[in-house]
Amino acid sequence: KQEVTQIPAALSVPEGENLVLNCSFTDSAIYNLQWFRQDPGKGLTSLLLIQSSQREQTSGRLNASLDKSSGRSTLYIAASQPGDSATYLCAVNSGGGADGLTFGKGTHLIIQP
Amino acid sequence: DTAVSQTPKYLVTQMGNDKSIKCEQNLGHDTMYWYKQDSKKFLKIMFSYNNKELIINETVPNRFSPKSPDKAHLNLHINSLELGDSAVYFCASSLGEGKGFSYNEQFFGPGTRLTVL
Numbered sequence: 516k517q518e519v520t521q522i523p524a525a526l527s528v529p530e531g532e533n534l535v536l537n538c539s540f541t542d543s544a545i546y547n548l549q550w551f552r553q554d555p556g557k558g559l560t561s562l563l564l565i566q567s568s569q570r571e572q573t574s575g576r577l578n579a580s581l582d583k584s585s586g587r588s589t590l591y592i593a594a595s596q597p598g599d600s601a602t603y604l605c606a607v608n609s610g611g612g613a614d615g616l617t618f619g620k621g622t623h624l625i626i627q628p
Numbered sequence: 629d630t631a632v633s634q635t636p637k638y639l640v641t642q643m644g645n646d647k648s649i650k651c652e653q654n655l656g657h658d659t660m661y662w663y664k665q666d667s668k669k670f671l672k673i674m675f676s677y678n679n680k681e682l683i684i685n686e687t688v689p690n691r692f693s694p695k696s697p698d699k700a701h702l703n704l705h706i707n708s709l710e711l712g713d714s715a716v717y718f719c720a721s722s723l724g725e726g727k728g729f730s731y732n733e734q735f736f737g738p739g740t741r742l743t744v745l
Contacts, residue, residue: 549733558718559671559736604671608732614683615661615673616734 517542517609521619529627530597536590536622538605543586546608549616550579550590552601595626631655632737634719640743641709649704649740651719658723660702662694665716677702714744
Protein backbone atom coordinates (compact mmCIF):
# COMPACT_ATOMS: atom_id res chain seq x y z
CA LYS A 516 0.00 0.00 0.00
CA GLN A 517 1.42 3.35 -1.06
CA GLU A 518 2.10 5.89 1.67
CA VAL A 519 3.18 9.48 1.12
CA THR A 520 4.97 11.57 3.74
CA GLN A 521 5.68 15.29 3.61
CA ILE A 522 8.29 17.05 5.68
CA PRO A 523 8.12 19.54 7.27
CA ALA A 524 4.47 19.69 8.33
CA ALA A 525 4.76 23.45 8.71
CA LEU A 526 7.31 26.06 7.65
CA SER A 527 7.56 29.79 8.23
CA VAL A 528 10.22 31.82 6.41
CA PRO A 529 10.87 35.49 5.62
CA GLU A 530 9.94 36.82 2.22
CA GLY A 531 12.63 36.44 -0.44
CA GLU A 532 14.10 33.18 0.81
CA ASN A 533 14.47 30.10 -1.34
CA LEU A 534 12.93 27.00 0.21
CA VAL A 535 12.53 23.27 -0.31
CA LEU A 536 9.54 21.10 0.52
CA ASN A 537 10.07 17.37 0.76
CA CYS A 538 7.89 14.43 -0.21
CA SER A 539 8.64 10.73 0.12
CA PHE A 540 6.67 7.67 -0.97
CA THR A 541 7.02 4.04 -0.01
CA ASP A 542 6.39 2.29 -3.35
CA SER A 543 8.64 3.48 -6.16
CA ALA A 544 6.40 1.95 -8.86
CA ILE A 545 4.57 5.17 -9.65
CA TYR A 546 3.17 6.57 -12.89
CA ASN A 547 3.48 10.20 -11.95
CA LEU A 548 3.68 12.64 -9.06
CA GLN A 549 1.74 15.85 -8.74
CA TRP A 550 2.27 18.90 -6.54
CA PHE A 551 -0.72 21.02 -5.54
CA ARG A 552 -1.33 24.10 -3.46
CA GLN A 553 -4.44 24.56 -1.36
CA ASP A 554 -5.48 27.93 -0.01
CA PRO A 555 -7.72 28.04 3.09
CA GLY A 556 -11.29 27.10 2.24
CA LYS A 557 -10.42 26.57 -1.41
CA GLY A 558 -9.87 23.72 -3.80
CA LEU A 559 -6.59 22.29 -5.01
CA THR A 560 -4.55 24.03 -7.68
CA SER A 561 -2.22 21.82 -9.70
CA LEU A 562 1.30 23.23 -9.73
CA LEU A 563 3.44 20.62 -11.43
CA LEU A 564 3.11 17.09 -12.74
CA ILE A 565 6.19 14.91 -13.11
CA GLN A 566 5.95 11.73 -15.15
CA SER A 567 7.72 8.64 -13.85
CA SER A 568 10.27 8.92 -16.66
CA GLN A 569 11.15 12.54 -15.84
CA ARG A 570 13.62 13.94 -13.33
CA GLU A 571 12.23 17.45 -12.93
CA GLN A 572 9.67 19.99 -14.04
CA THR A 573 9.76 23.77 -13.83
CA SER A 574 7.07 26.41 -13.80
CA GLY A 575 8.10 29.97 -13.08
CA ARG A 576 9.69 30.11 -9.63
CA LEU A 577 8.77 26.50 -8.92
CA ASN A 578 10.93 23.49 -9.63
CA ALA A 579 9.96 19.95 -8.75
CA SER A 580 12.36 17.03 -8.86
CA LEU A 581 11.71 13.31 -8.77
CA ASP A 582 13.99 10.48 -7.73
CA LYS A 583 11.77 7.50 -8.26
CA SER A 584 14.27 4.87 -7.17
CA SER A 585 14.68 6.45 -3.75
CA GLY A 586 11.01 7.39 -3.45
CA ARG A 587 11.56 11.13 -3.11
CA SER A 588 10.43 14.38 -4.63
CA THR A 589 11.23 17.97 -3.73
CA LEU A 590 9.47 21.20 -4.54
CA TYR A 591 11.82 24.16 -4.72
CA ILE A 592 10.34 27.64 -4.43
CA ALA A 593 12.64 30.47 -5.42
CA ALA A 594 12.42 34.02 -4.07
CA SER A 595 9.38 33.31 -1.91
CA GLN A 596 6.56 35.85 -1.71
CA PRO A 597 3.72 36.31 0.81
CA GLY A 598 1.31 35.11 -1.91
CA ASP A 599 3.04 31.72 -1.80
CA SER A 600 1.55 31.14 1.65
CA ALA A 601 -0.65 28.04 1.40
CA THR A 602 -0.65 24.32 2.08
CA TYR A 603 1.40 22.36 -0.44
CA LEU A 604 0.33 18.81 -1.15
CA CYS A 605 2.28 16.03 -2.81
CA ALA A 606 0.34 13.20 -4.46
CA VAL A 607 1.41 10.08 -6.33
CA ASN A 608 -0.41 8.06 -8.94
CA SER A 609 0.55 4.44 -8.41
CA GLY A 610 -2.01 2.74 -10.61
CA GLY A 611 -2.12 4.87 -13.71
CA GLY A 612 -5.20 5.69 -15.72
CA ALA A 613 -8.34 5.76 -13.64
CA ASP A 614 -6.70 5.19 -10.25
CA GLY A 615 -6.81 7.92 -7.69
CA LEU A 616 -3.97 9.84 -6.16
CA THR A 617 -2.41 9.03 -2.80
CA PHE A 618 -1.81 12.26 -0.93
CA GLY A 619 0.59 13.34 1.74
CA LYS A 620 -0.69 15.39 4.66
CA GLY A 621 0.82 18.56 3.27
CA THR A 622 3.25 21.28 4.29
CA HIS A 623 1.65 24.44 5.67
CA LEU A 624 3.83 27.29 4.40
CA ILE A 625 3.81 30.84 5.73
CA ILE A 626 5.89 33.52 4.06
CA GLN A 627 6.44 36.46 6.38
CA PRO A 628 6.33 39.90 4.71
CA ASP B 629 -14.51 29.44 -17.32
CA THR B 630 -14.61 26.96 -14.48
CA ALA B 631 -13.00 23.66 -15.47
CA VAL B 632 -14.40 21.50 -12.67
CA SER B 633 -17.43 22.80 -10.80
CA GLN B 634 -19.35 21.45 -7.84
CA THR B 635 -22.71 22.30 -6.30
CA PRO B 636 -23.53 23.11 -3.64
CA LYS B 637 -20.49 24.74 -2.06
CA TYR B 638 -21.93 24.23 1.43
CA LEU B 639 -24.40 21.59 2.58
CA VAL B 640 -25.80 21.40 6.10
CA THR B 641 -28.18 18.58 6.90
CA GLN B 642 -29.51 16.35 9.62
CA MET B 643 -28.31 12.87 10.46
CA GLY B 644 -30.23 10.21 8.57
CA ASN B 645 -31.02 12.35 5.54
CA ASP B 646 -30.09 11.52 1.95
CA LYS B 647 -28.21 14.14 -0.06
CA SER B 648 -26.44 14.59 -3.38
CA ILE B 649 -23.47 16.62 -4.55
CA LYS B 650 -23.14 17.45 -8.23
CA CYS B 651 -19.93 17.69 -10.24
CA GLU B 652 -19.40 18.84 -13.80
CA GLN B 653 -16.24 19.19 -15.88
CA ASN B 654 -15.92 21.03 -19.18
CA LEU B 655 -12.43 19.76 -20.01
CA GLY B 656 -13.52 16.88 -22.19
CA HIS B 657 -11.91 14.44 -19.76
CA ASP B 658 -12.78 10.77 -19.65
CA THR B 659 -12.15 10.03 -15.99
CA MET B 660 -13.66 11.62 -12.89
CA TYR B 661 -13.00 11.14 -9.19
CA TRP B 662 -14.39 11.85 -5.76
CA TYR B 663 -12.09 12.58 -2.84
CA LYS B 664 -12.85 13.19 0.83
CA GLN B 665 -10.85 15.64 2.95
CA ASP B 666 -11.38 14.95 6.63
CA SER B 667 -11.18 17.29 9.59
CA LYS B 668 -7.42 16.84 9.72
CA LYS B 669 -7.20 17.98 6.09
CA PHE B 670 -6.16 14.54 4.85
CA LEU B 671 -7.33 13.78 1.31
CA LYS B 672 -8.34 10.28 0.35
CA ILE B 673 -9.72 8.80 -2.88
CA MET B 674 -13.27 7.50 -2.70
CA PHE B 675 -14.09 6.61 -6.31
CA SER B 676 -12.71 6.87 -9.78
CA TYR B 677 -14.97 6.43 -12.78
CA ASN B 678 -14.79 6.46 -16.53
CA ASN B 679 -17.41 5.38 -18.99
CA LYS B 680 -16.27 1.79 -18.64
CA GLU B 681 -15.23 1.18 -15.10
CA LEU B 682 -16.01 2.21 -11.55
CA ILE B 683 -13.19 1.75 -9.08
CA ILE B 684 -14.24 1.96 -5.46
CA ASN B 685 -11.99 2.44 -2.49
CA GLU B 686 -12.78 -0.49 -0.24
CA THR B 687 -13.04 1.72 2.82
CA VAL B 688 -16.00 3.69 1.44
CA PRO B 689 -19.36 2.66 2.97
CA ASN B 690 -21.98 1.51 0.51
CA ARG B 691 -24.15 4.44 1.61
CA PHE B 692 -22.04 6.42 -0.85
CA SER B 693 -22.74 5.90 -4.54
CA PRO B 694 -21.48 7.76 -7.61
CA LYS B 695 -23.84 8.30 -10.49
CA SER B 696 -22.78 9.49 -13.94
CA PRO B 697 -25.51 10.66 -16.34
CA ASP B 698 -22.86 11.42 -18.97
CA LYS B 699 -19.11 11.75 -19.36
CA ALA B 700 -19.05 15.35 -18.10
CA HIS B 701 -20.89 14.68 -14.85
CA LEU B 702 -20.26 12.55 -11.79
CA ASN B 703 -22.65 13.09 -8.91
CA LEU B 704 -22.21 11.73 -5.40
CA HIS B 705 -25.25 10.36 -3.57
CA ILE B 706 -25.08 9.76 0.15
CA ASN B 707 -27.79 7.85 1.98
CA SER B 708 -28.51 7.83 5.71
CA LEU B 709 -25.99 10.52 6.54
CA GLU B 710 -23.91 10.09 9.69
CA LEU B 711 -21.98 12.58 11.80
CA GLY B 712 -18.71 11.09 10.57
CA ASP B 713 -19.60 11.99 6.99
CA SER B 714 -18.93 15.64 7.77
CA ALA B 715 -15.99 16.62 5.56
CA VAL B 716 -15.07 18.48 2.42
CA TYR B 717 -15.74 16.49 -0.73
CA PHE B 718 -13.72 17.22 -3.86
CA CYS B 719 -14.48 16.20 -7.39
CA ALA B 720 -11.63 15.90 -9.89
CA SER B 721 -11.10 14.87 -13.49
CA SER B 722 -8.29 13.72 -15.75
CA LEU B 723 -7.85 12.98 -19.41
CA GLY B 724 -7.00 9.30 -19.50
CA GLU B 725 -8.93 6.11 -19.09
CA GLY B 726 -7.88 2.62 -18.23
CA LYS B 727 -4.60 1.46 -16.90
CA GLY B 728 -1.37 2.21 -18.69
CA PHE B 729 -2.24 5.79 -19.55
CA SER B 730 0.30 7.53 -17.39
CA TYR B 731 -0.03 11.19 -18.21
CA ASN B 732 -3.00 11.95 -16.01
CA GLU B 733 -2.87 15.37 -14.50
CA GLN B 734 -5.85 15.71 -12.19
CA PHE B 735 -7.83 18.93 -11.92
CA PHE B 736 -9.91 19.57 -8.84
CA GLY B 737 -13.16 21.36 -8.18
CA PRO B 738 -13.60 23.92 -5.38
CA GLY B 739 -15.02 21.40 -2.92
CA THR B 740 -18.32 20.93 -1.08
CA ARG B 741 -18.28 21.33 2.68
CA LEU B 742 -20.78 18.87 4.14
CA THR B 743 -21.87 19.31 7.75
CA VAL B 744 -24.06 16.66 9.33
CA LEU B 745 -25.83 17.74 12.52
